[in-house]
Amino acid sequence: MFMTQSLHRAVRVHPRKIATICGDRRHDYATFHERVVRLAGALRAAGVKAGDRVGILSLNSDRFVEFFFGTWWAGGVVNPCNIRWSASEIAYSLSDCDTRVLLIDDQFLPILPQLRAQAPCLGTVIHCSDGPTPDGLSSYESLIASSEPAEEIVRGGEDLAGVFYTGGTTGFPKGVMLPHRALYVNALALQAAYGDMSGMIGLHAAPMFYLADHDFLNTLALAGATHVTVPMFQPKAVAAIIEKERVTGALLVPTMLQMLVDAPTTREHDLSSITFLFYGGSPIAEAVIDRALPVMPNVRLLQAYGMTELGPVATILKPEYHTGPGRALGKIRSGGQPCVICDVRIVDEHGREVPRGTVGEIAVRGPGVMLGYWNKPEETAKALKEGWMHTGDAGYMDEDGFIFIADRLKDMIVTGGENVYSGEVENALARHPCVLQCAVIAIPDERWGELVHASIVCRPGTSVTLEEVQVHCKALIANYKIPRSLELLDSLPISATGKVMKNKLRERFWSGRDRRVG
Template sequence: MYITQPLHRAVQQHPDKVALRCGRRSQTFRSMADRVARLAGALQALGMAPGDRVAMLALNSDRYFEYMIAVPWGGGVINPCNIRWSAAELLYSLEDSGSRLLLVDDAFAAVARRLQEDSSQPLTVIYAGDGAVPAGMLGYEALIAGAQPVPDAVRRGDDLFGLFYTGGTTGQPKGVMISHGGMYASLLSMLAEGMAPRDGVYLHAAPMFHVADIGMSGIQWLRGNTQCFIGSFTPQGVVEAIERDRATHVLLVPTMIQMLVDHPAMREGRDLSSLRCIVYGASPIAEPVLDRAMAVLPGVEFVQAYGMTELSPLATICPAEFHTVEGRRRGKLRSAGRASFCTEIRIVNAEGREVPRGTVGEVAVRGPNVMKGYWNNPDLTAATVRDGWMHTGDGAYMDDDGFIFIVDRVKDMIISGGENVYSAEVENVVAQHPAVAAGAVIGIPSAEWGESVHAVVVLKPGAALTGEDLIRFCKDRIAGYKCPRSVDIVAELPLSGAGKVLKTALRAPYWKDRESQVA
């Protein structure tokens, strides 16, 4: 199984069908195949050898999709960069992965210059934007026009497809290694769940660096469906794209769905009749939001997918039937669904033994979609994947029907607006402030974001600091979505007998009236 295979099939079966539509640009599968083969040749000419990592830092576009196919076509490995990271975080991921080629668009050309200047090794930057090519960069379209097409390297099976950097529980991002076979297994699972009917049009509204969007995009890719793009999510942009491009499927997080259904554009009489399905993830959807969404989008199905980067990314599916009024009476809406095709799910205790139904433990997943491991981190890999089971760090219970209900996180992670925020990363920055003696970071309930990042700090004797000061300090050092949105300054932190901060005690006042300890 290999990611480039659907392009060969599409060119053979429907070469003149529209593959990609981005603004005024449109490509058939035939023209896309030629551009992919030429871009692969250009990357090889720039030094990309088999297995080399090639990074991209850009908003959603057809060129981003070409990059994701051309890199493996030429024998390389994709490294999609988080567009919300700071320059320091981006530089770490580039240097740790050994990425020496970087594609950027207009939004990140200035950041790319700084990355070139700060990189310890030469960094070749390819400008994939629409303006004049900046000095010191190579032009994307010129490279394609001047390159010879090369044959598909046919990287497959256990070969590395992508390196996806996520936040790290130890304070540094970690690279998740996803194979071609692992990614393909997730795609086939979603295809078997009926999430990509024929003649669909998928709208890229979620960021394309996320493996979740790659998964949803990939099943349309297997079907030979058309894909369209908006640079980044806005409610207005989604509405306009659905109407303009007749999109049938879109991936959103519950926060985005809430913003979409409450936006004035939804009351303007726009023609959204093409939309068939909204797939969402990161957290369950609140029933009032679902009610509003179903009222303004009658006939649209809602499907929840639960997973993580390390699972390429799919673990479970809660299908559309449990989102209807009748389906909700069966009590499964707050679940994350059941094991998808190709996966096994267990709820286990600290020793890795399965616990009885209804008992809270850790979600463990086994299947061909499990990651190859963490890049250059065999110890963390061995601690996370044991006897073939990926230990997710999510606490949950399983009911008698096999549905899992997430209730807490074993790993110290916050999900804010669909983005993973690891407390350790934020705590490392908070601790750098000269006025802070000790600190802890937790997730607290947020109507807007699901969870909000909250810092609790103890000051050094005689020091003065406001919450606003600490938030500004953090914003200079890490991505904005990771920064605390609120701060408590306290005399001391609650500690366990072993001297560890009792985050359960810090969370308790905020979550005391809630059944679940996550949003």
């Protein structure tokens, strides 16, 4: 298994099919292949050897797709940088895995001097925007035009394909090492769950450094489908591009899906072409799904649960469980069943499997699991035990093999000796008509140890009180799970991958204490 296999097939089978769409640019697979092999030639000329890391710091574009395949064609290893991190965090990820070549666009040129200062390993920097190339940098398009096509260095199987950094909100980021087989089998798993994707026009609106979107990208490539890119997620722009290009498939995290369906401008566009929506990355409220279905009347929703260390998918909830009789079974509240490449079990603190219906830690094994964390053997040993990746997520498995995600173990609230999983409270809060977004955390309490605290963003023109929230929740969840305090916010702190950064919400409550949550 090697990641350029799909490109070889596409050029032989349908060279004139559109591969990438970015604004007014369209490249068929023959042109895409030519650009990839010339980019590989430029990387080889810059000193990239088999196994060397190549980074990219850029908004979404067709060049991002070319970066992946060009790096692999040259025998290199991709390091897609988190565009929401600080310059110091980005520099750490570059220097940690000795990334010597970096592609950068106009958006991030202002921090390049800081990156060079803090990541002295950086040598060649390639400017990959349409504007003028600054002095001292190489022009992406000039390199494509002038470089000789490179002979492929074929690496596959257990060979390292990418270092994907995770974390960055607490402590130092960890570089997750994923081999070719992990990325390849994850694409196979997604295609197996959905079916034939060869005719799909797929939209990259989530950040392309994000591994979930990367899995979507690899699946589209495997199917020989078309990639459409927008620079970043903006509801109006996403709705407009779906209508213009008749996009049929997309990957969105729940926060993005909610923003898209709730934006007033979305109703100005025809989203009926969407037949497949792949979502995941964090829990989703059923109310959001209910609002999404009328906006995208032909959509089939597919949820995936996983993490970067799994390459990234562990379980999949298929479309039939989102509507009709399947919805009535109640499986929509789950993360789905183990996908075709995974073995999943629920274990206790000693690694022993627990009975069905019992909450424990979710552990996963299979060919999608990482090789380990870059240069972090101790953390690798804690996560990987006898072939099983211990996710740090709490959940249970029902009698049908569906995994219900209770929470991140670190997000569990212990109040008066009772365990409260914040996801359950958030799902109840989301059903209140005034609640647009919400997050539940533990805050310290001298009597109970921890209390359930809710942070809520209200819908425009509405407000809600703690008493109203408590009355609403009392009908849905046990009394000890009901929020005991409330704050109304204009927005929640959101990470680059669309997840709520609960550590940011906790900071002011736990600062200065010996015992911290998170």
